Each structure stands twice: as structure tokens, then as C-alpha cells.
Amino acid sequence: MVVAGTDLTGRVLAHRYRLRRVLGTGAGGRVYLADDVDLRRRVAVKVLHEALAEDAVFLRRFRSEAQVAASLHHPHVMAVYDWGEDGVPFMVMELLAGGSLRALLDRGDRLELAQAAALGIDVCAALDYAHGRGVIHRDVKPANLLFDEHGTVRVADFGIARALAAASSTEPHDTLAGTARYAAPEQGRPGTLDGRTDLYGLALVLVEAVTGEVPGTGDTALGTLAVRARGRVEVPEALGPLRPVLERSLRPEPAARYPTAGAMAEALRAVAARLPAPVPLRLPGLGDGLDPHPTQVRHEPLRIFDQEAAPAGVRVRPAPPSRPDRTRRFVATAVATGVLAALALTVYVVTRPPAGPPVAVPNRLGLSEAEAQQVANRAGLLTAVRRVQADDPAGFVTAQEPPPGAFAGRGGTVRLLLSTGPAPVALPEVVGRPVAEAAAALAQAGWVAVEGPRRYHEQIPAGAVVATEPARRAPPGETVRLIVSDGPRPVPVPDVAGRSFEEAQAVLAARGFPAERVEEFSDTVAAGRVIRTDPAGGRETQPGRTVRVVVSRGPDVVMVPDLRARTIDEASALAQQVGLQVSVSGSYSPGRRVRAQAPDPGTTVRRNSVVTIFF
Numbered sequence: 353m354v355v356a357g358t359d360l361t362g363r364v365l366a367h368r369y370r371l372r373r374v375l376g377t378g379a380g381g382r383v384y385l386a387d388d389v390d391l392r393r394r395v396a397v398k399v400l401h402e403a404l405a406e407d408a409v410f411l412r413r414f415r416s417e418a419q420v421a422a423s424l425h426h427p428h429v430m431a432v433y434d435w436g437e438d439g440v441p442f443m444v445m446e447l448l449a450g451g452s453l454r455a456l457l458d459r460g461d462r463l464e465l466a467q468a469a470a471l472g473i474d475v476c477a478a479l480d481y482a483h484g485r486g487v488i489h490r491d492v493k494p495a496n497l498l499f500d501e502h503g504t505v506r507v508a509d510f511g512i513a514r515a516l517a518a519a520s521s522t523e524p525h526d527t528l529a530g531t532a533r534y535a536a537p538e539q540g541r542p543g544t545l546d547g548r549t550d551l552y553g554l555a556l557v558l559v560e561a562v563t564g565e566v567p568g569t570g571d572t573a574l575g576t577l578a579v580r581a582r583g584r585v586e587v588p589e590a591l592g593p594l595r596p597v598l599e600r601s602l603r604p605e606p607a608a609r610y611p612t613a614g615a616m617a618e619a620l621r622a623v624a625a626r627l628p629a630p631v632p633l634r635l636p637g638l639g640d641g642l643d644p645h646p647t648q649v650r651h652e653p654l655r656i657f658d659q660e661a662a663p664a665g666v667r668v669r670p671a672p673p674s675r676p677d678r679t680r681r682f683v684a685t686a687v688a689t690g691v692l693a694a695l696a697l698t699v700y701v702v703t704r705p706p707a708g709p710p711v712a713v714p715n716r717l718g719l720s721e722a723e724a725q726q727v728a729n730r731a732g733l734l735t736a737v738r739r740v741q742a743d744d745p746a747g748f749v750t751a752q753e754p755p756p757g758a759f760a761g762r763g764g765t766v767r768l769l770l771s772t773g774p775a776p777v778a779l780p781e782v783v784g785r786p787v788a789e790a791a792a793a794l795a796q797a798g799w800v801a802v803e804g805p806r807r808y809h810e811q812i813p814a815g816a817v818v819a820t821e822p823a824r825r826a827p828p829g830e831t832v833r834l835i836v837s838d839g840p841r842p843v844p845v846p847d848v849a850g851r852s853f854e855e856a857q858a859v860l861a862a863r864g865f866p867a868e869r870v871e872e873f874s875d876t877v878a879a880g881r882v883i884r885t886d887p888a889g890g891r892e893t894q895p896g897r898t899v900r901v902v903v904s905r906g907p908d909v910v911m912v913p914d915l916r917a918r919t920i921d922e923a924s925a926l927a928q929q930v931g932l933q934v935s936v937s938g939s940y941s942p943g944r945r946v947r948a949q950a951p952d953p954g955t956t957v958r959r960n961s962v963v964t965i966f967f
Contacts, residue, residue, distance in 0.1 A: 360384065360399060365438045369397050375638055376452075378495060380512055381440075385447065385638070388433075391758050393712065395433060396448070398512075400441045414441050417511030420487055425718035425750060428478035430498060430506040433756075446715060446756070448506055450499030451636035453561065457494055459636055463561040465592055466630035469620050471497070471505055472558050476617035478507040479554070481745070483547035483613055484829045487511065490545060492553035493534040494560065503633050532573035533566050537604045540577035548606040551616050555601035556585075563590050568602070580604060593623045713766055715756035716749050721770055724749050732762040739770045746773030746827075776825035779832065782817050787836055790817045794832055804833030814839035814894075840895050847889030848882050853903050856882045864895040871903050879906030907958065914953035915965055916946050923949075923965050931959040940967045 361384070364370045371384040381400035388395050404410050418435035421443075425431070434444035453471075463471065475497065479489065489496075489510055496508045536552035538545060560566045568585035570576040585602040587595045597619045601609050610616040714731050716724040721737060728735045742750045751769040754760055780797050782790035791801035809818050814837055821833040846863055848856035857867040877883045886900040887893050910930045915923040923946050924934045938947075948966040951957060 364389070365397065365399075365442055366434075366436050369395065369442075369444060371397060371399075376495075380509075386444075388444070391755070393756075393758075394447045396445045398443045398445065400443075402440055404441055411437070411441065418443055420485075421509075421511040424482060424485070424487065424510055425748065426478055426481045427504070427718050427723070428474045428506055429481065429510065429718065430508040431715060431717060431756070443512075445508065446506075448498040449501045449638055450503060451638055452495055452499070453497040453505075453557070454494035455636035456633065457561065457564065461634060461636075462564055463633075464630065465562065465594055466624065466627040467633060468558050468562050468591075469594060469624040469627060470630045471561065472554060472620045473617050473624065474505045475507055475554055475557075476551075476613040476620065479547065479550050480613035480617065482507075482510055483550070484745075488545055488547060489550045489553075490539070491534070492550050492557060494557055497557070499633065499635050501635075503635060532576050533569060535573075535577060535580075536606070537577060537581035538606060540574070540581065546606065547613055548609045548611070551601045551609055551613060552606075554616075555587075555598045558594065558598060559587060559591060562594075563588050593626060594620075597623060710759040711762050713752075713754045713756055713758045713760050716752055716766075716768060717756065719749050720747050721749070721768075724768055728766060733760060734763065734765040736765050736767045737770050738767065739772050741773065741775050742769070742771040746771055774827040774829070776822070776827050778825055779820060779822075782834070783819060784812055784816055786816055787834060790834055798828045799826060800829070800831045802831055802833055804835050806836045806838045808839065808841040809837040810840045812837040812839075842892035843895055844892050845885060845887050845889055845899055847885075848901070849884055849889060850877070851882050852880055853882065853901060856885075856901050860885075860899055860901070865897060865899045867901045868898050869903055870900050871905050873906065873908035874904040875907050877904035879904050909956050910959050910961075912949075912951050912953055912955045912957055912963055915949045915963065916953070918946050919943070920946070920965070920967075927963055932957070933960060933962045935962050935964045936967070937964050938966050 359374060360371050360382075361373055362371065368388060368390050370387045370389055372387060373385050375383045375385050375396065377383070381398055384397045384399065386395050386397040387393075400414075404414070415435075418432065422432040422435065430448065431446040432443055433446065436442060475492070479492075482489065487510055489507065491509060491512070492507070498506050498508050500506065534553040534556045536545075536549045538549060556566055556568075565588075567587065568576070568580045570579045581604055584599065584604060587598045587602065589595070591598060597616065600619075601616060603609050610619065711731050711733065713733070714727050716727050719727065725735055740750070748771050749768050750771045753767045760766065779799070780793045782793055785793070787803060791803075794801040804821060807818055812818055816837050817834050818837045819835040821835065822830075826832055843863065845865065846859050848859050851859070853867075853869055860867045872883065874883050881904050883902045883904050885902065887897075910932065912932065913926050913930055915926060915934075918926070920936065920940065927934045944967045946965045946967060950964045950966075
């Protein structure tokens, strides 16, 4: 039984991985610098707690999650090469010589705003890639953000948090360690987590990277979750233009955060565009004794163990037999051997493929074709590409031969499998459904729906989906455009001015327009005839729209009443009652009555005309 609680330096796991020294220890286990004695490359091996080897639930989950983690190929996801159980569970990962963000912060360094934004964008890219494959990290923290020797960040330990959650006990009870410091409120409640949980953890990491403090913490793990569940975590003013992005990501309810890691990345890019270019990070590295260029060819011999000193499981290479004494050879045999050797050498020189000194094959998994070509050129290697359908995003390397870390002659060829994306599958039937309903159906089935161009359609009402692009099938996770109906194509309203209402109604009905009668006075259009329509004749509108038909009531006229023999007050009131104005002519004194008027009583005049009264 291998004991994970003790230092395993010098031991060999699975007859292959020789542990050289401890790189770090965490709640889940211990990480070693190791040699892969089969492929002759340096790797990192994470040996998990010895108690986990007896936990059947954990082991089942570990095997499943390790397989998923090994399938992730992305420039910002740490590559998992192998996993297994040799007394304890272990995982074999790429060795990242730049160290972790945790080590950088523990050294006392703090990130500038531009550096934090750039780091957040890269981590969001890794999370968006993993979330698109249904993998939630659950434990985004500085110790899981590692850097290669060029300062490129990688997210580590995908799947480990979920596997450890299945174990009966991996941490001291009720301590503020590991996951709890960077946990979202929903991680303390029953229910299913999604990618928005990782965005909460990333926001906490970015605040700590700039200020050195993790906001919203309590005295215990449960206390921390309670603090964060009660309200929004305050983001310090030191975060400047990053504050709005982080405040949204730290809202207690997942629905109030960014919907995806890609959306959070876009928000960070908008902030980064207003900041100066970030300066390179001062990487902490992995400590003394580590080659800063672990993938370069070293001209030192691989260590060979003797039979007694070899660790368990290591195959010992037998020493070559001693050379025979040349003095015993006959001269003729020596001459013949020399001639044959010269001939064989000549044939080899003429027929061998061109190749220089051996070089380590770089890791190109998860890179685009152009990026993979650049990496190959720098290493002095050629590339042969074959395109295959895979679950990886289209245009990214999904496999390579020889594998990363193996040796090939300079000028040799590395064969790459380039993903053309997942195989397309049938889309849900959304034609004829309202846009919001169609988008929800596609999102539930795993596609991203966006509203595309609009077009007229005679049968499908406005606001409903006419078609999708792609039409019937699309790879899972791809963006699907919704073509939306604007209803039937507009047609011109017929001009019915001057017609009777009945005639106008018949003409409009023949074109598909219901008519609504509205009347008003007109000095120019005879009573009973159409003055105009709304919409106006000649204007285009949707068929089926009701057209208001304005019909003339003729001029607005009134009959002049008889104002004679009335007082001035009586005459004025009666005139105003029928819509006329009164003007007084002649000498007037109180109590006198109207003697005459103009126009005469019974005359038809326009409304608001003036009637003159005489006393």
C-alpha cells in the first residue's frame, strides 16, 4: 500500500512515474515533480489522500471525472495525460514551470488592473470551453490557476472538486479552507450547480489578485456561505473599472450574474480596451532545482537503475555484453565486416529521410491550426493535418502523434487531428413559434439562439420564426440564427376618395382591408362622399389592417334663430347656443329690445358666423 500522507519522493507509480520532489500540498492531496520514464519527459503527478483509496464512492466518481478532465483540450486548460490507482488515486498532468497564482500572491505580489483583466479573460475562455461540454469546475481559486514558462494561464483540477465532494471526508470539519473561501452561496444549498458558480469564484479570485483580500468571508466555512447568501459582496474601489463586472458576477442569485463565461469575458474585454497593455507577470516558478525549460532536449543520460537499487516496478535495462577481443578476429573477417558496414552506411545515408538532432515534441492539443503550425515551426518540425469530426470546437487540434513530450528528429513530421466540430444533430421544431419561445427551446436543447434577419411571410404571423440557419441540423452548442416573420408583405391601400362609403368599403374589402366609417364636416367634399382614408390611399400597409374611412358631412352650417324683441342678454345666449357670434349696432341702453337683425331669421350660415342685432 502506498501511503499518500508521507513523502513519496523516489517511488515509482504504475511502473512508470518516478516522483522526484514535492511541489505542493493541498486539501485533496500532494503534487510531485516526476519523470515519465517511458516517454522521458517531466510531468506533474497529483497523489490524492490515502483515505480516498478505501472510498468506493469516490473511486467511481474519480475514474469518471478523470476521464472527462483528460478529454478537455484547450490552450487555457491544463492537460491531463494519465490517471490511475497504485495504492492511492493519482493523476498525471503537464508540468507548468511558471508556478501558481497562489504562489505569486503569497510572495506579496499584486496584479495591476490590466493584468487582472487579461487573466480573467483567459480563465473565462477555459471555463466557457468546459461549460460547453457540461463540465463545471466548482473550485476556481488561485491554487488552481497555473502558468507555463511564458506566463500563459491554465486552469487545473477540472473534475477533482466534484470527485472530492463524493468522498465521505476530505477536509477538517467546518474550517475555512480550500473551496469555502471562493465558494458561491448556492454551493451551500442543495440543488444543481451550473457555470455561473464558477464565475462567482473567478470574481473573488480577481478581487484578491488586485487587493490581496478575499471579500465576503466569515469565521467558518458555513459562516462564509451565510454571509454571501445574505447579500451582495462588496467590491473595493481599488478594482476601478473592473468593479461593475465583478459586482455583477458576485450577486447572490445565479440568475443575476452573467449567463455564461463568454459573456463575462466580453465584459472584461470592454474594460481591458480602456486600460493600458498589461506588463508580463513576474512568475513565481516552482522553486529551486527545476529546469525552467523542461521540454528542451537535455544531453544527459537517462538514469539507469541497477537491479537492487531500482524502485519497485521499474524495468531495469540490462548492460550490454562486453565486446569481443578484436585481436582474436581474423583479418579476412574484419575486412569483410568493414566492407559490409560501409555498404550498409552508404545505403542508409542515401535512403534515410532527412532528420536533424532529436527534439521534444511540443503539446499542440487544443490549439488552432495556425497556432499549431507556429509551435511546430519554432520546434523545427513539420505538420501533417487530417480533419475529423469530434466533440471539440471546430478548427482545434484534438489529437497528435507523436504525443507531447516524445522525441522526434528535427525536420520530422507530427500528425495532427484537427476537429471539424461535433456531428450535427436534429434541431427542435421551432418554425411558427414566437421568438422567445423558440430561443428557449433551442437553449434547453444545448444551442445558442440569436435573432437574425426578418422577412415577410404570408402565413406565419409577425414575431414568429420563419426558418433557422442552419436549417434542420447543427452541431450541439453552435449558434443558431432565427429568421423572424414580419407578417405578410405590405400592399398599397386603394385610393377611394370621392366615392360613397359603400363603394369605398367594397373596394377595400376586395384588397383585404376592413373599413371603419368616421364622419367629419367638409367645405369642399359633398356630404356622403369619402374625404380621405387612414392609412392614406397609395401607402403600403399589412393586409388585414382596418382602414379608417373619413366621410364628409358637408359644410358645417347652422340656421339663424329669430333674435328680435329680445334683450341683449337673451339674444346673445340664443345665438351662442346654435354656434353664432353676436355684434351690436346702434344706440343701446338697458332694457331695450332687439329691433332688427342681419342675416334674417331662418337664413343658413356657417357655424361661428356673426349676426348683427339692431336696437
